[in-house]
Amino acid sequence: MIGHKSGKTSLKRKSQQTLLFLAPWILTFLIFWLYPLIFSFILSFCDYDIFHPETMRFSGFQNYFRLFSDERFVQGFKNTVFFVFGTTPVITMLSLCLALLLNNIKIGLGFFRSAFFLPSIISIIVVSTIFKFFYSPDGSLNSLMSFFGITSHAWLVETKFAMPAIMAMNIWASIGYYMVLFLAALKAIPVQLYESADVDGAGELQKFRYITLPMIKPMILFVVVINTIRSWQVFPEVFTLTRGGPLGTTDTIVHRLYETAFRFHEMGYSSAMAYLLFAIILGFSLLQMKLLETQK
Amino acid sequence: MLKIRKFKCCKPVVFLIRISPMTKRLICLDFPLKVALVLLFLFAPPIFGEDELVFWNFWDPKFILPVIQKFEALHPGIKIRNEQLNWGNGLDKIVVAHANKRAPDICELGSTWTGKFMSEGALIDLTEKVRDLSDKLAMWEPATWNGKIYGVPWLVGTRVLFFNKALFRESGLSPQNPPETWDDLINCAQKIHNPKNGIYGIGINAGEGHILYKKFLPFVWGNGGRILDETGKFVFDSLETKEALSFYQRLMVYGLKEKQDILDDAFKRGKLGMEISGSWNFARYPKEAPNLEYDVALIPRPGKNKGHTSSFLGGEILVLFKGCKNPDMAAEFLKFITKAEYALPITKEALVSFPASKEAFSDPFFSADPRFAIFIKQMETAVHPPVHPLWIELESIINDAVEKVLYGGDIDAGLKNATLAYEKISKQYQDRKNGNAYSESTSSGNKSESGETLGFVSSPLSIFLLAAVSLGTLFNAILLLLIYGEVKKNVG
Numbered sequence: 001m002i003g004h005k006s007g008k009t010s011l012k013r014k015s016q017q018t019l020l021f022l023a024p025w026i027l028t029f030l031i032f033w034l035y036p037l038i039f040s041f042i043l044s045f046c047d048y049d050i051f052h053p054e055t056m057r058f059s060g061f062q063n064y065f066r067l068f069s070d071e072r073f074v075q076g077f078k079n080t081v082f083f084v085f086g087t088t089p090v091i092t093m094l095s096l097c098l099a100l101l102l103n104n105i106k107i108g109l110g111f112f113r114s115a116f117f118l119p120s121i122i123s124i125i126v127v128s129t130i131f132k133f134f135y136s137p138d139g140s141l142n143s144l145m146s147f148f149g150i151t152s153h154a155w156l157v158e159t160k161f162a163m164p165a166i167m168a169m170n171i172w173a174s175i176g177y178y179m180v181l182f183l184a185a186l187k188a189i190p191v192q193l194y195e196s197a198d199v200d201g202a203g204e205l206q207k208f209r210y211i212t213l214p215m216i217k218p219m220i221l222f223v224v225v226i227n228t229i230r231s232w233q234v235f236p237e238v239f240t241l242t243r244g245g246p247l248g249t250t251d252t253i254v255h256r257l258y259e260t261a262f263r264f265h266e267m268g269y270s271s272a273m274a275y276l277l278f279a280i281i282l283g284f285s286l287l288q289m290k291l292l293e294t295q296k
Numbered sequence: 297m298l299k300i301r302k303f304k305c306c307k308p309v310v311f312l313i314r315i316s317p318m319t320k321r322l323i324c325l326d327f328p329l330k331v332a333l334v335l336l337f338l339f340a341p342p343i344f345g346e347d348e349l350v351f352w353n354f355w356d357p358k359f360i361l362p363v364i365q366k367f368e369a370l371h372p373g374i375k376i377r378n379e380q381l382n383w384g385n386g387l388d389k390i391v392v393a394h395a396n397k398r399a400p401d402i403c404e405l406g407s408t409w410t411g412k413f414m415s416e417g418a419l420i421d422l423t424e425k426v427r428d429l430s431d432k433l434a435m436w437e438p439a440t441w442n443g444k445i446y447g448v449p450w451l452v453g454t455r456v457l458f459f460n461k462a463l464f465r466e467s468g469l470s471p472q473n474p475p476e477t478w479d480d481l482i483n484c485a486q487k488i489h490n491p492k493n494g495i496y497g498i499g500i501n502a503g504e505g506h507i508l509y510k511k512f513l514p515f516v517w518g519n520g521g522r523i524l525d526e527t528g529k530f531v532f533d534s535l536e537t538k539e540a541l542s543f544y545q546r547l548m549v550y551g552l553k554e555k556q557d558i559l560d561d562a563f564k565r566g567k568l569g570m571e572i573s574g575s576w577n578f579a580r581y582p583k584e585a586p587n588l589e590y591d592v593a594l595i596p597r598p599g600k601n602k603g604h605t606s607s608f609l610g611g612e613i614l615v616l617f618k619g620c621k622n623p624d625m626a627a628e629f630l631k632f633i634t635k636a637e638y639a640l641p642i643t644k645e646a647l648v649s650f651p652a653s654k655e656a657f658s659d660p661f662f663s664a665d666p667r668f669a670i671f672i673k674q675m676e677t678a679v680h681p682p683v684h685p686l687w688i689e690l691e692s693i694i695n696d697a698v699e700k701v702l703y704g705g706d707i708d709a710g711l712k713n714a715t716l717a718y719e720k721i722s723k724q725y726q727d728r729k730n731g732n733a734y735s736e737s738t739s740s741g742n743k744s745e746s747g748e749t750l751g752f753v754s755s756p757l758s759i760f761l762l763a764a765v766s767l768g769t770l771f772n773a774i775l776l777l778l779i780y781g782e783v784k785k786n787v788g
Contacts, residue, residue, distance in 0.1 A: 050395045051416050055728050136558045138494055138567060157503040157553050159703065243505040247703055262388040263688060 044271035051265055063272035073273065076244075076251040079163060083252065084231040086167050092223055095175045099182035100212075113180065120177035128240035131169045132156070156242055159249045166237050166250055174230075178223045185219035186212070225288040229281050253277050348375045349626055353404040354386060354612075355642060363638045367629055374625050376402075394418055399617035402626050404450065407438035407611045407680060408687055414441035415685035420616040422446060425627040433634060433652045437680045439613050448630040451639060452611035453649030454678040455510065456670055457481075457596065458563060458577065459570045461589040463488050463495065467569075474593035478515070478543050481570075481596045485550035488569030497550030499559035499571035502702055507556050509681075509695045510608040511572050515540040517679045518606035519598045523694065524682045530718040532694065533711040539598070541698070541707045548702060564588060575671055579647035592670045594677075609678035611649055650675075689721045 019026075044063055048056045067073050102112055119127060134140050135155035142152035155165040193211050202210070235254040238244060244251035244259070253273060261270035353360060357378055364376045379400070381389060387409060393399045394413075405413060413419055423445045430436065439447035461471035467487040475481040485497030501508045516522075521536025552559065552568060560577055562568040564585045572595065581588055594605040614630045616623055632638070636659070639651030644661055650671070662668045684690060697714040701707055 049728055050391060051412070052728055053395060132555070132558070133561075137552060137554060137562065138565075154503075154552075154554055156555075162503070242503055245503050245505060245699070247699060262385070262391070263692075265391060 040267075040271040040274060043268045044275045046268045048268040049265055050267050056268075059268070063269050064276070066269065067272060067276060072248060072251065073253075073256055075248050076253050076256040079248075079250060080232060080234065080252045082163065083167060083170075083234055084228060086164070087170050087231050088224060088227045091171050091174055091178060091227055092220065094171065095178035095223070096182050096216075096220070098175065098179045099186055100208075102179070102183055103186045113183065116176040116179050118176065119173045120175075122173075124173060124236045125240055127169065127173050128237055131165075132241055135165055157246055159246050162242055162246055162250045166241055169241075170231075170234065170237055174227070178227065181219060181223055182216065185216040189215045221288070221291055225284060225291075228284055232277060232281055232284075347621065348377045349402060349620070349622060349629070350377050350379060350400040351402040351629075352379050352381055352386075352390065352400040354381050354383060355404075356380070356646075359642045359645075360633075363633050367632050370632075371625065371628070374622070374629075376629065394617065397619065399619060401616060401620040401622070402629060403615055403617060405447070405613050405615055407435070407449075407613050408691065410438045410447060410613050410615065411441070411683040411687045412685050413615065414446045414683070418617060419446040420618055420620055420623050422448065422616065422627055422630075425624075426631065429631060429634075432654060434654055434675070435609060435611055435652055435680065438611075438683050439615075441683065447613040447615040448634050449652035450612040450614050450634050451642065451649040452609065452652045452675065453574055454607045454609050454671060454675050455514075455572050455574050456592045456594065456607065456674050457570060458573050458590055458592055459484075460488075460563065460566060460568065461591055462566065463569045471589075471591065474591065475570075475596050476594075477596050477599050478547075479599070482543075482547050482550070485547060485569060489550035494567055495569070496552035496562070496567060497569050498547060498552070499563065499568050499573075500544075500548050500551035500553045500702065501556055501559065502553040502699070504555045505695060506691070508698055508702070509691060510610070512540070512544060512698045513681065513694070514572075514595050514606045514608055514679070515543060515598075518595065518603045520603060523690065524684065528684075530715055530722075532697075532718075533715045537711060538707055541701050541710075543598075544698075545701060545707075553702070563590070574648070575650070575668075576646070576648045578665070578667070579645075592667045594670060594674055605674070605677050607674050607678040609675065609680040611652060686721055686725055690718065693717045693721075 045058060045060060046056055047059045047062070098116060102109060102116075105112065136142075137152060137154050141155065146152055153161055155161045189212065193215075194207060197207050197211060233254055234252050235258065238250050238252050238255045239258070242250045244255050254277070257270045257273040257277070260266050260273065351360070351364070357380055360378050360380075364378055368374055368376065381404075387406070390399065390403060390405070390409075399418070410419075421444050426445055426448055429448065433449045435449040435452045436445065439445055439449060457474065459471075459474055464471040464484070467484075469484055469487060475484045481498070487497075488495060489497035501511050513523075516532075516537050519536040519540050521532075521534050521540065523530070523532050525531045552562060554562070556573070559568060559571050560573055560580070563571050563573070563577075564581055566585075566588060581590065595607050597603045597605045614634065616626050616630070620626050634651075634653060636651050636653040636656035639653055640656055640659060640661070642648075643650050643656070650656065656662075657672055662672065681687065682690070693714050696717075697710045700710045
């Protein structure tokens with residue numbers, strides 16, 4: 001009886017201790033994550049100018065309705081969709097191809113892997129600054145193009161090219177990261193599968209189609225979903241390279257959100273943008289879970 | 297008291313390294329108390345340093361710290377803490393700090409931001425304290441609101457016309473006669489412009505925010521145009537602006553449309569005949585391109601007998617936020633740091649802007665290079681953009697209107713839309729001021745460029761479009777799922 005009781009208190013003590021050890025994380029989570037999360041959700045239903053906190057009013061769904069009649073936001077939304085569907089398939093495909101190539105290399109694997117992975121560990125701000133000069137009128141890209149007799153362009157200033165230029169940079173910068181993920185998945189495929197396929201007289205294409213692809217399917221899924229989520233949130237590239245210009249052709253949801261919140265100080269309205277984006281990304285995440293569930 | 301508490305809350309950390317049974321008991325016994333102490337410790341930092349004056353600015357501490365040291369030596373007992381902001385998010389930081397009542401005591405503000413802070417009543421009235429400075433410093437407009445002075449000008453900057461002498465000679469132009477009128481400017485740009493060889497007539501700013509209007513507005517001002525009149529009415533849609541815009545359209549043909557840093561770089565490499573730029577190039581060009589032959593000139597005026605030369609005037613204002621712990625001493629510090637002798641080192645090294653103190657211009661530094669004289673002369677006619685609570689929105693409206701024209705938009709429609717956009721934001725501002733919440737008929741500025749009023753009429757269509765896009769996204773994802781399912785089935 002007594003032993004049971006002391007066991008209970010020690011359990012209580014233990015949980016208290018655990019709580020103490022976890023306190024730093026829990027506190028930061030509560031203060032810097034949960035509180036802003038809830039507060040911004042409430043804000044998204046309010047009219048709130050940070051300069052006039054006293055005029056904060058509940059305005060229902062007005063902020064959300066306003067999103068749809070805000071030309072700039074709609075333009076930013078369309079640009080983001082273009083960005084997501086322009087980059088995600090290309091990144092997935094190219095990084096898979098690179099991983100397949102690297103997987104067959106015996107010498108210098110480490111070198112190539114690091115070379116391709118390097119861009120993804122450089123800060124995107126640094127990458128953007130490099131690309132700003134790479135894309136400039138007499139930058140390397142135009143010199144290269146003129147070598148092949150193609151007329152030069154101001155890539156980031158012409159409305160037609162600004163967004164594709166940013167997308168190309170994003171593809172270059174993130175390909176290595178996903179390649180490493182694919183490489184890991186490829187390395188995990190048991191060699192026996194290929195050996196028995198060889199015995200059965202399967203060709204390279206068949207081996208890829210019936211062994212490699214099904215085996216790395218979870219990874220493909222993971223890469224597609226993670227990449228989609230990241231693409232929806234595209235911001236630093238736009239912020240450093242174009243600030244949404246020219247004529248708003250590179251404006252994205254998060255950049256619009258930033259401008260609304262920190263340039264025009266409309267916190268309520270920008271919170272509504274944030275929650276719309278949240279809903280979109282939540283949809284994609286749910287889809288991912290569903291997909292992974294069917295896996296099992 | 298505070299010290300003991302701080303010690304106590306550190307205790308668990310100390311003991312956790314080698315846990316003894318006693319500490320275990322201690323940890324468990326007063327756990328809630330400990331949590332409270334940890335919380336207190338987390339929020340403790342603002343409590344310390346009560347009597348320190350906090351100074352936020354955008355400069356390398358090596359310029360600021362020596363001045364603070366000298367000031368502290370002269371005024372024993374006063375402590376000033378220097379904190380450096382960066383231009384990327386400095387304004388956000390100041391705004392958020394102000395909203396949370398944590399604004400610094402002393403703060404440097406960009407001269408186009410002050411309108412907002414002054415009109416919101418965020419700053420301390422310094423009219424009495426700085427009365428004796430009024431003749432000594434320049435650029436008081438951005439520090440003045442409703443006849444009262446809320447700040448002290450620290451640094452001022454303007455832009456002039458840079459031109460490449462070598463390219464002038466090669467094109468048969470005289471480097472001794474830089475363009476004086478709009479027609480001259482177009483003529484020079486046309487003669488130099490040779491994109492086949494990678495040589496461009498003049499640099500036109502594009503592809504980034506916040507810059508274009510600074511380069512374009514001088515032509516409006518020089519032509520007698522304005523953004524707001526005395527009563528605060530938006531008068532940008534005027535004949536003067538239209539003339540300036542159509543001149544800009546003609547000029548643009550012989551120009552390189554790029555961002556400021558790329559234009560500066562092209563000029564440095566001798567690829568650009570002319571550009572409107574600032575004194576920061578003086579710090580770079582002699583080091584990076586010693587052979588570059590260039591000179592500066594006043595910004596051209598509309599015609600021989602028409603208008604005058606004008607440029608953009610901007611700079612740094614030092615202000616005291618309400619809640620400043622020691623306004624008298626802080627004001628003394630403002631007077632101290634804006635003195636020519638302390639502002640000059642910043643100019644000499646960074647060359648971004650000049651001291652607001654007029655005495656500084658008698659320094660031999662400015663007479664050593666005749667090109668500085670042009671800057672000082674240009675400053676006499678340079679105009680500071682309107683000091684207005686909605687300047688940030690206005691700036692974006694103007695920038696958008698000019699950018700539209702730059703990309704082939706119609707001048708009249710662009711200006712009409714700018715007026716509409718201004719009416720919207722000013723109505724919204726008035727509504728807020730009167731305590732009314734945002735109403736659907738007013739939407740925030742800088743949008744609705746097509747000129748149609750967007751309300752409930754068009755929103756169902758937009759909702760439909762957006763819903764279609766979202767559905768499409770979902771549909772695509774489902775397709776993806778199906779394809780994978782199919783692959784799996786085949787494999788199985």
